[in-house]
Amino acid sequence: MTDNSFAVAAIIDGLKRCLPAGYKSVGLHEPCFAGNEWKYVKDCLDTGWVSSVGKYVDLFEKKLAEYTGAKRAVAVVNGTAALHIALKLVGTERDDEVLVPALTFIATTNAITYCGAVPHFIDSEERTLGLDPHKLNDYLREIAEVRSEGCFNRKTKRRIRAVVPMHTFGHPVDLDPLAEVCVRFKLDLVEDAAESLGSFYKGCHTGNWGGLSTLSFNGNKTITTGGGGAIITNNEDLGKLAKHITTTAKVPHRWAFYHDQIGYNYRLPNINAALGCAQMEQLPDFLAKKRMLAERYFHEFTGIQGVRVFREPEFARSNYWLNTMVLDKENKMYRDVILEAANDCGIATRPAWTLMYKLPMFESCPRMDVSVAEDLEKRIINIPSSVFL
Amino acid sequence: MTDNSFAVAAIIDGLKRCLPAGYKSVGLHEPCFAGNEWKYVKDCLDTGWVSSVGKYVDLFEKKLAEYTGAKRAVAVVNGTAALHIALKLVGTERDDEVLVPALTFIATTNAITYCGAVPHFIDSEERTLGLDPHKLNDYLREIAEVRSEGCFNRKTKRRIRAVVPMHTFGHPVDLDPLAEVCVRFKLDLVEDAAESLGSFYKGCHTGNWGGLSTLSFNGNKTITTGGGGAIITNNEDLGKLAKHITTTAKVPHRWAFYHDQIGYNYRLPNINAALGCAQMEQLPDFLAKKRMLAERYFHEFTGIQGVRVFREPEFARSNYWLNTMVLDKENKMYRDVILEAANDCGIATRPAWTLMYKLPMFESCPRMDVSVAEDLEKRIINIPSSVFL
Ligand SMILES: Cc1ncc(COP(=O)(O)O)c(C=O)c1O
Ligand SMILES: Cc1ncc(COP(=O)(O)O)c(C=O)c1O
Numbered sequence: 001m002t003d004n005s006f007a008v009a010a011i012i013d014g015l016k017r018c019l020p021a022g023y024k025s026v027g028l029h030e031p032c033f034a035g036n037e038w039k040y041v042k043d044c045l046d047t048g049w050v051s052s053v054g055k056y057v058d059l060f061e062k063k064l065a066e067y068t069g070a071k072r073a074v075a076v077v078n079g080t081a082a083l084h085i086a087l088k089l090v091g092t093e094r095d096d097e098v099l100v101p102a103l104t105f106i107a108t109t110n111a112i113t114y115c116g117a118v119p120h121f122i123d124s125e126e127r128t129l130g131l132d133p134h135k136l137n138d139y140l141r142e143i144a145e146v147r148s149e150g151c152f153n154r155k156t157k158r159r160i161r162a163v164v165p166m167h168t169f170g171h172p173v174d175l176d177p178l179a180e181v182c183v184r185f186k187l188d189l190v191e192d193a194a195e196s197l198g199s200f201y202k203g204c205h206t207g208n209w210g211g212l213s214t215l216s217f218n219g220n221k222t223i224t225t226g227g228g229g230a231i232i233t234n235n236e237d238l239g240k241l242a243k244h245i246t247t248t249a250k251v252p253h254r255w256a257f258y259h260d261q262i263g264y265n266y267r268l269p270n271i272n273a274a275l276g277c278a279q280m281e282q283l284p285d286f287l288a289k290k291r292m293l294a295e296r297y298f299h300e301f302t303g304i305q306g307v308r309v310f311r312e313p314e315f316a317r318s319n320y321w322l323n324t325m326v327l328d329k330e331n332k333m334y335r336d337v338i339l340e341a342a343n344d345c346g347i348a349t350r351p352a353w354t355l356m357y358k359l360p361m362f363e364s365c366p367r368m369d370v371s372v373a374e375d376l377e378k379r380i381i382n383i384p385s386s387v388f389l
Numbered sequence: 390m391t392d393n394s395f396a397v398a399a400i401i402d403g404l405k406r407c408l409p410a411g412y413k414s415v416g417l418h419e420p421c422f423a424g425n426e427w428k429y430v431k432d433c434l435d436t437g438w439v440s441s442v443g444k445y446v447d448l449f450e451k452k453l454a455e456y457t458g459a460k461r462a463v464a465v466v467n468g469t470a471a472l473h474i475a476l477k478l479v480g481t482e483r484d485d486e487v488l489v490p491a492l493t494f495i496a497t498t499n500a501i502t503y504c505g506a507v508p509h510f511i512d513s514e515e516r517t518l519g520l521d522p523h524k525l526n527d528y529l530r531e532i533a534e535v536r537s538e539g540c541f542n543r544k545t546k547r548r549i550r551a552v553v554p555m556h557t558f559g560h561p562v563d564l565d566p567l568a569e570v571c572v573r574f575k576l577d578l579v580e581d582a583a584e585s586l587g588s589f590y591k592g593c594h595t596g597n598w599g600g601l602s603t604l605s606f607n608g609n610k611t612i613t614t615g616g617g618g619a620i621i622t623n624n625e626d627l628g629k630l631a632k633h634i635t636t637t638a639k640v641p642h643r644w645a646f647y648h649d650q651i652g653y654n655y656r657l658p659n660i661n662a663a664l665g666c667a668q669m670e671q672l673p674d675f676l677a678k679k680r681m682l683a684e685r686y687f688h689e690f691t692g693i694q695g696v697r698v699f700r701e702p703e704f705a706r707s708n709y710w711l712n713t714m715v716l717d718k719e720n721k722m723y724r725d726v727i728l729e730a731a732n733d734c735g736i737a738t739r740p741a742w743t744l745m746y747k748l749p750m751f752e753s754c755p756r757m758d759v760s761v762a763e764d765l766e767k768r769i770i771n772i773p774s775s776v777f778l
Contacts, residue, residue: 033434041430045422050615050664051608077466077616080654094505106637106648113651116483116505219440219658226439226658227466248495255728257742259495262502262750265469269608269615269661275439339644353646361651 007306008334012341014300015383025346029220029322032387035282040274054270056277063280068205070232072239075268076246079194079216079229083111085246085266086212086231089238090188092117096161097153101131102355103373104166108192109356121357121367124376128313130173131165137181139368144185151185156366162188167196167206170321171312175201175209197222198287198319207232222286222321223279225272286387287319293389294320306331322382332378352380396695397723401730403689404772414735418609418711421776424671429663443659445666452669457594459621461628464657465635468583468605468618472500474635474655475601475620478627479577481506485550486542490520491744492762493555497581498745510746510756513765517702519562520554526570528757533574540574545755551577556585556595559710560701564590564598586611587676587708596621611675611710612668614661675776676708682778683709695720711771721767741769
């Protein structure tokens, strides 16, 4: 008991030293509107262009494509919708399987079910907190059969359509070996880059490895549009199709309503895109500030026993979306005590997500050995990471 | 040819007399931000509450419930999402059938397919421009078998789960006989009230007949939130469930991520709800102005041959969301000439939607005789209806 409370106190002290003096309560990730947000939003109201018509959607898409280096970005209503459409556009069908880390936010997994497909859970690696491509490779060698049409699960007989890696808290997974696995096993690669706007893998922005990738601009993300997301792609045809089916698949005509396939109303309203344009202008500044905060955490925690602050893998330049403490294995039983102590004194902290297969609706989905994810789930604590800290 | 151009000219002249003198171009339905929009939106930006946290979502839901007289309103990302969830919550499953008018906007039909169900198309009546409950009754007598578990289609063997009437251009369908049909055939009733905020049937707001109903606040609707919608219901449990599954089905906890079923990210961002609150304050004024415009159209078109302006059915007080010309049967061949002439001189007009079963993805769906909808499709022209006209 004494040891326990001692270690916990040191950690809480460490956190306090990194936060503004005299703070009352600090959120995990709060938005910062220090640029042209007002100006652009007011322009929408003054012109009446708040909805599907207006210039900010196009401009936001252009800025996103330019920044990420992708050929095309399609703004949508949120990151979940982006995942749904990206999975649809790589051909995910009823009763397919899609590989996804067990350690991810619920949206990655839910989007698979929206296509009528079955999630199949994969382990993570401690180096990136994301999907382990080498372990995946070994696993697929065991369970998959590659035919001319694609990859099949020998046990369930279902087609395995795609892999959806997720760049956890902004840290890129090891994309090159993963891309090789995808080629070897004829799998489509859809990066869930919801958390990694501003994160680069070997000098190239995340989201450029798969056929389609997805971003989120939820209120807790590096930049926000209130709610919002995007699909990014280097395939112009897929980009066009993504735009088409996220806007009800209406065929352009002066007045006639003709829709050539089942579509969605996933378009981002112009007023939300206006926020996005202002936020994108500040992104480099946000990233610089987030790096400084991460440095402060490393520095303060160097001397603290039993815990480390997670650093970007050597091949990556991360956005440090959410800073993360990883408890040493021996200390994982203190996770909830730390969460309680920190939250009690107004410092927002949270654990990793519950592993997907522990949730009732995914209990019976196929999965590999996920012992690393199991272990990480117990050791991760996210700590305050807002830009203005 | 002479007669034709003569009739068309009279109609265009009639339209011109109803529009502001010296107009350059008039849209079909443009939003009006004359109230507290900027104040509330600015409050969101100043407090940083633009996304899932913030007071405007709750307030907007409260205002909607109060105004419609429903027990609960749940704000969502748009009317299409509202329909998807309403259909899910009445139990729509893979391979069920759902009855829906052939004459409706694509979203009503698409939402059925999102549940994996099959749309089954129903005829309309000229009196309301919406679903004909008597014709539906006769049709169901012919094709349906009512068992203790519910209603089944004798031909396709599929379960018929629900009926989704739509209040076309704001005009209520004849809800009482429709509700009787639903009881008789054990069908759930989901009103697509996307177009009918402010429309009353026998003194009670539309959306109060079925288990769940849906609204839309798209940019072209009577009030707008940029993009937005709502589910309304008089069943508290369904209301709670609607809130839960539109917000990822997360079980409340200080920090843990536990989701108890497959959920959606359909929540309306706070910044969009802020717009909605300001718009709701102006709704009575908007409705009064829309009624005056409708009166002006009736007045001006009384003397014009071959066409009438649609008036609310005797049991309804309609919002006149989109004013509508209905060409006499003998004149339907002039529809496109009129559309062309009006749009050419800057007066936005549009025809009815293409009937659903004419679209490639719905060609093979079951349908009854839809001769009235067929006829109406060729005779309807929507005319400018913005509040500020
Ligand atoms: C990993 C991951 N995927 C998907 C999403 C979904 O994005 P959104 O909340 O914009 O739907 C999020 C963020 O919420 C996320 O963190
Ligand atoms: C009849 C009808 N149903 C559903 C919708 C869908 O609403 P939203 O555009 O908000 O998704 C609309 C409006 O666009 C509509 O007119």
